[in-house]
Amino acid sequence: MSNVPDDLKYTDQHEWVRLEGGTATIGVTDFAQNALGEVTYVELPELGWEFAQGKEFAVVESLKAASDVYAPVSGRVAAVNDALEAEPNRINADPYGEGWLCKVSGVDPAEFGALLSPEQYAELISQEEAQA
Amino acid sequence: MPYVPHTEAERREMLAAIGVGSIDDLFAVIPKELRPKTHELFDAARPSERPVSFDVPPGMSEFAVRRKLQALAKKNATDLVCFVGGGFYDHFIPAAVDALASRSEFATAYTPYQPEISQGILQAMYEYQSAICRLTDMEVANASLYDGGTALYEAMMMAIRITRRPKIVIDGAVSPIHRKMMDCYTSNLDIQLVAVDPSGGRTDREEFKKQLDDKTGAVILQNPNFFGVVDDFSGLVEAAHSVGAIAVASVYPLSLGILKTPGAMGFDIVTGEGQSLGLPLSFGGPYLGLMATRRKYVRKMPGRIVGAARDRNGRRGFVMTLQAREQHIRREKATSNICSNEALCAVRAVIYLSLVGKQGLRRVAQMCAAKAHYARGRLTAIPGVGLLSDAPTFNEFALELPVANAAEVVNELIEKGIAAGFPLGRYYPALRNCLLVAVTEKRTKEDIGMLAEALEAVL
Numbered sequence: 001m002s003n004v005p006d007d008l009k010y011t012d013q014h015e016w017v018r019l020e021g022g023t024a025t026i027g028v029t030d031f032a033q034n035a036l037g038e039v040t041y042v043e044l045p046e047l048g049w050e051f052a053q054g055k056e057f058a059v060v061e062s063l064k065a066a067s068d069v070y071a072p073v074s075g076r077v078a079a080v081n082d083a084l085e086a087e088p089n090r091i092n093a094d095p096y097g098e099g100w101l102c103k104v105s106g107v108d109p110a111e112f113g114a115l116l117s118p119e120q121y122a123e124l125i126s127q128e129e130a131q132a
Numbered sequence: 133m134p135y136v137p138h139t140e141a142e143r144r145e146m147l148a149a150i151g152v153g154s155i156d157d158l159f160a161v162i163p164k165e166l167r168p169k170t171h172e173l174f175d176a177a178r179p180s181e182r183p184v185s186f187d188v189p190p191g192m193s194e195f196a197v198r199r200k201l202q203a204l205a206k207k208n209a210t211d212l213v214c215f216v217g218g219g220f221y222d223h224f225i226p227a228a229v230d231a232l233a234s235r236s237e238f239a240t241a242y243t244p245y246q247p248e249i250s251q252g253i254l255q256a257m258y259e260y261q262s263a264i265c266r267l268t269d270m271e272v273a274n275a276s277l278y279d280g281g282t283a284l285y286e287a288m289m290m291a292i293r294i295t296r297r298p299k300i301v302i303d304g305a306v307s308p309i310h311r312k313m314m315d316c317y318t319s320n321l322d323i324q325l326v327a328v329d330p331s332g333g334r335t336d337r338e339e340f341k342k343q344l345d346d347k348t349g350a351v352i353l354q355n356p357n358f359f360g361v362v363d364d365f366s367g368l369v370e371a372a373h374s375v376g377a378i379a380v381a382s383v384y385p386l387s388l389g390i391l392k393t394p395g396a397m398g399f400d401i402v403t404g405e406g407q408s409l410g411l412p413l414s415f416g417g418p419y420l421g422l423m424a425t426r427r428k429y430v431r432k433m434p435g436r437i438v439g440a441a442r443d444r445n446g447r448r449g450f451v452m453t454l455q456a457r458e459q460h461i462r463r464e465k466a467t468s469n470i471c472s473n474e475a476l477c478a479v480r481a482v483i484y485l486s487l488v489g490k491q492g493l494r495r496v497a498q499m500c501a502a503k504a505h506y507a508r509g510r511l512t513a514i515p516g517v518g519l520l521s522d523a524p525t526f527n528e529f530a531l532e533l534p535v536a537n538a539a540e541v542v543n544e545l546i547e548k549g550i551a552a553g554f555p556l557g558r559y560y561p562a563l564r565n566c567l568l569v570a571v572t573e574k575r576t577k578e579d580i581g582m583l584a585e586a587l588e589a590v591l
Contacts (some may be wrong), residue, residue: 017271039429040456060433068465 002031002125006094009112010121011072017115021104024073024107027100028060028091031125036062039091044080045102051075053111058101060091073111075104161364177202212551213579215507217282217570218358219307220419223386223496226288226487226547226576229410233480236357241271247451253449257438260482267388267485267493268402269395271422274435276478277421277470280405284352284382286434287314287401287423288323291378293432293467297510298324299347301340305330305357306382308559332519333359333530342396343376354382355394359503359568361557362391363520369398370570379589380485385409385422387526389497401425401433411477434468456471492493496573500527501520506573507580511569514588528570530556530563538567544590550583 008016014032018025032041038120042061051057058069080102084090091099116124138146141152143155152158159167161525180229192200214222233239237252247254257275264273277283283484288300302311305325311327324347330338344351351372356362369379380401381394386408406420409414425433431454459466464501488496494581504527511517516534522586531553535541539555571580 043431061456064456064461066462066465 001123001129002034002049003048003096004029004031004125007035008096008118009072009115010124012068012117013070013072013114014125015069015072017072017112019109019112020108022105023078024075024104024112025100026069026072026085027095028069029121029125029129030095032037033092033095036060036067036091037064038062039088040052041066042084042088042091042101043070044082044084045077047077047080048075051077069101071104072115073107075106077102078105079103082131102124119131134446135401136138136320141329142496157352172506182591188465193271209546209551212546212576214377214413214550214551214576215553215569215571215583216551217343217360218554219384219405219407221384221527221570221572222413222574223384223408223572225410225412225484228487229480229483231481233410233476237581238479240475242530245451251325251420251450253479254438254452256479257475258440258450259486261480262268263387263482263485264422264424267385267393268383268397268400268404268422268424272430272437273422273424273436274433275422275474275475276473277435277451278404278472278474279417279419279421280382280403280407281310281421282470283403283421283423284310284380285314285317286421286470286487287380287403287472288318288350288352289468290401290425290429290432291380294378294429295348295349297349297377299345300325300350300352301343301348301377302327302352303330303335303340303354303357304328305333305361306354307358310382329358330357330480331356332523333361334523335365335368336447336529336541337368339340339509341371344371344377346375346377347468348372348375350378350380352380352382353487355391355397356387356528357528358385359530360525360570361523362387362526363523363571364397365399373398384526386493387497389493389495391497392525400429404482407415408425408478409481411414411480418474418477420474420481428465433457434466434470436473437456449481497526501572503573503575505524506527507569507575510580510584511587514591516591518561527572528568528588531567531569532566533567534564537564541567541590545583545586547557550586552583552587 008018010016014029016027016029019051039060039062041061045057051074053071053074055071056068057071060067060069081100093099156406261273261275265271279288300323302325314325326343328336328343330336353365355365355366372379378400379398381399381400383394383404385404385406402424404422406422411420423433423435436452438450438453441449441451445447454463457467459469485493504525508529511531512519518532520530520532533541537557539557542552542555551571552569556566556568
């Protein structure tokens with residue numbers, strides 16, 4: 001069973017979001033890293049990029065596949081996790097910690113609030129796990 | 133793999149399984165005028181016969197086919213003394229290239245990339261890539277693309293992926309054959325392809341720089357250019373980099389035996405038509421698209437890449453690598469929808485390069501340049517004949533002839549057994565009097581003398 005921390009919000013595309021002040025930290029979930037397998041490369045957005053919710057903003061490449069990551073919330077890229085360049089498998093080791101992808105500023109709290117709760121996301125992945 | 137056609141019973145079974153009454157019903161969504169006039173292919177009484185539709189003629193015997201094809205083949209002139217270039221050149225090909233490349237391990241294998249059983253071809257591809265890197269002075273090369281034109285198009289798309297900018301500035305002295313392909317590919321894409329007219333056979337540097345701005349994703353230059361002119365584009369590459377654009381070069385690989393490499397000029401992506409490396413001239417192909425780039429852009433590069441690896445026992449082996457970029461995994465998000473390559477042509481290229489070696493390649497290039505310079509002197513000594521440009525050239529140069537249309541001169545010289553060159557008016561209407569003449573190591577002093585005399589006689 002995948003780890004779904006209580007203090008985060010989620011998307012049905014298996015991203016997590018943590019909001020602190022107006023800044024959101026974004027990553028992919030434990031369920032996602034497990035499905036991807038060993039991550040070998042991460043293409044991160046550039047600082048200052050602005051994107052709308054649902055837009056592709058990063059690519060996570062594993063031995064199996066290269067998957068787009070969709071912006072869970074709209075905003076502007078304030079920081080990216082450069083450490084992933086040398087150690088992309090931090091996403092596997094610590095998806096909710098050292099494996100974060102980027103920080104986004106100017107987040108609309110209402111947009112954030114509408115994301116999936118931990119309970120809703122846990123329900124979603126238990127369905128997907130049951131199907132698999 | 134044997135070809136076993138479906139039996140009529142199997143066809144009926146399949147139609148029944150999908151709930152369609154007949155083949156006609158199956159294709160009912162296709163407008164009638166686009167369908168074969170009859171469906172005799174599926175006629176139960178004559179299941180093995182071809183349809184008479186699509187105006188396909190009835191079958192012929194092997195003997196009759198052979199006779200017909202031989203008669204057609206005789207129409208080709210194969211014994212002309214060739215001074216035609218324009219991107220495709222009549223170089224000598226050692227017999228060993230044919231002998232080795234036609235080995236069944238190379239010649240019959242289709243996409244033979246399963247590493248467990250394909251170490252031979254994978255190693256050949258890896259060595260080909262290594263050779264292209266050394267030749268161009270770049271860090272990574274792919275296992276080839278279809279031809280020089282598609283490689284250039286792919287390089288442009290790669291630059292757009294890297295920069296996310298829509299404007300491409302291309303030199304008008306880049307092969308018009310390749311530019312036409314790019315026009316065709318980009319006409320329905322959101323790409324602004326700006327061509328800068330050359331001036332007197334050379335890149336117009338001032339006009340070129342004026343086009344560079346913060347929307348420019350790439351600049352595309354060719355060396356030697358279509359008029360045979362050799363240039364050092366280091367300054368333009370620097371100008372491109374200063375606005376954040378990617379610099380793309382198209383090169384004539386054999387010339388790199390003596391010319392400054394695109395890597396040394398600072399280019400980010402290098403492409404080229406690989407035909408000069410052991411491939412015969414053959415009416416448009418199959419040819420060979422070269423592509424090499426900097427290591428930092430490897431994940432943006434299209435095409436297959438073979439890498440060296442170690443197996444669990446520590447032994448060196450070869451594998452397809454970075455495949456997550458490719459179509460079979462990334463579908464519509466792939467770096468390219470051409471994820472095939474010209475493996476057999478690439479094998480010929482690496483065999484050719486191995487046979488001539490580093491010194492040999494330099495010597496072939498020197499011979500081409502020296503003979504071309506002799507020819508240039510000989511031909512411009514003819515009264516009324518001048519040069520389009522006095523810029524340095526490699527093995528090809530553009531002559532200004534004292535006639536209205538150089539194509540007519542070419543036609544006259546064909547009658548004397550000489551393919552005198554490429555009439556530039558075909559792509560550059562303002563240069564209708566110009567003839568592009570290429571000289572390879574195969575041309576002798578006598579050949580050049582014969583061209584000079586024949587040309588003087590018709591002018």
